Amino acid sequence: MKKIFFAASMLVLISCGTNRDLSLKYASTITAEELKTHLFIYASDEHEGRETGSPGQKKAVEYLKKFYVKEGIASPLGGDNYFQEVPASFIRTFPRGRKLNDSENVLAFIKGSEKPNEIVVVSSHLDHIGMTQDGKINNGADDDGSGTVALLEIAQAFRQAEKKGHGPKRSLLFLHVTGEERGLIGSDYYAQNPVFPLENTVTDLNIDMIGRVDPKHKENTNYLYLVGSDKLSTELHDLSEAINKKYTNFEFDYLYNDEAHPSRIYYRSDHYNFAKHNIPVIFYFNGIHEDYHRPSDTPDKINYELLEKRTKLVFHTAWEVANRKDRIIVDKAVKKEEKSE
Ligand SMILES: [Zn+2]
Numbered sequence: 001m002k003k004i005f006f007a008a009s010m011l012v013l014i015s016c017g018t019n020r021d022l023s024l025k026y027a028s029t030i031t032a033e034e035l036k037t038h039l040f041i042y043a044s045d046e047h048e049g050r051e052t053g054s055p056g057q058k059k060a061v062e063y064l065k066k067f068y069v070k071e072g073i074a075s076p077l078g079g080d081n082y083f084q085e086v087p088a089s090f091i092r093t094f095p096r097g098r099k100l101n102d103s104e105n106v107l108a109f110i111k112g113s114e115k116p117n118e119i120v121v122v123s124s125h126l127d128h129i130g131m132t133q134d135g136k137i138n139n140g141a142d143d144d145g146s147g148t149v150a151l152l153e154i155a156q157a158f159r160q161a162e163k164k165g166h167g168p169k170r171s172l173l174f175l176h177v178t179g180e181e182r183g184l185i186g187s188d189y190y191a192q193n194p195v196f197p198l199e200n201t202v203t204d205l206n207i208d209m210i211g212r213v214d215p216k217h218k219e220n221t222n223y224l225y226l227v228g229s230d231k232l233s234t235e236l237h238d239l240s241e242a243i244n245k246k247y248t249n250f251e252f253d254y255l256y257n258d259e260a261h262p263s264r265i266y267y268r269s270d271h272y273n274f275a276k277h278n279i280p281v282i283f284y285f286n287g288i289h290e291d292y293h294r295p296s297d298t299p300d301k302i303n304y305e306l307l308e309k310r311t312k313l314v315f316h317t318a319w320e321v322a323n324r325k326d327r328i329i330v331d332k333a334v335k336k337e338e339k340s341e
Helices: 002-016 019-027 032-042 055-071 141-163 185-192 234-248 304-323
Strands: 083-086 103-110 115-125 170-177 201-207 223-227 251-253 281-285
Touching: 019 141, 019 234, 019 304, 032 055, 032 141, 032 304, 055 103, 055 141, 055 170, 083 185, 103 141, 103 185, 115 141, 115 185, 115 304, 141 170, 141 201, 141 304, 170 185, 170 304, 201 304, 234 304, 281 304
Parallel strands: 115 170, 115 201, 201 281, 223 251
Antiparallel strands: 083 103, 103 170, 223 281
């Protein structure tokens, strides 16, 4: 009897697998090769630098939509509408800026099996800065082609898990926002017109530039800048650190986490539009390099092994936030931006 019971419980253990095994199993579907294939298309000349509202940007979003349709990952907007329209009237024009056309955010969704109303957002920006005045294409492979293709691979990993009966407990929203380069427009629009109530939005993991190495880390490339993780939730910060120790062992650099840092990175990417609504965020970033916002930010310069490992870190973190028993707790007050410009 005892023996049979032991055998039976072993069988249960083996068939379910531990949470760690599962996270590792599905993370293994994220590969340098697939990231590279996506990025050489997404950051190709055909997309003309993905200026917000431009024909090149419109082609780029079709690529994202086609991917989600092929993978069988639904849109939260229903049917085959993966685009949240961001009207030109919302896209602020700058004193010297050109008027930009209507644009769109791209949304894909995997419904949670136990707490479907709690939403974990993984985000990156789909746009870039278009062409130079003398007609050169800013491919934006790192900025933010790297984050964009990371999202595709993370979504695919969660979808594979779902197909095998290991879908996330909480829902996942894959949010590709437009207009980041023109002032965080797409994420601002989403936060003002959320598809799911912001009070049910648990966390935003935002990725902007994770495929390169900055001058400070030329010697030790096993690093990543993290920004914002401890600003609203001690729990999220501790979880993020623990996940890194368990799976990836990056050297986390918190230089830009200081709000007083002159670069003011905490306020400069899309996560801030979630943070200001009291939603805990982590921003993943490789720092500024010599090809930043230049036509030389091309896909051949990406370190794909590093991109794979960084993408896996975000996947494991999202897996934990989505599958842990309790929702991440906000235990700190939101810090509002002090306008210094
Ligand atoms: Zn960017």
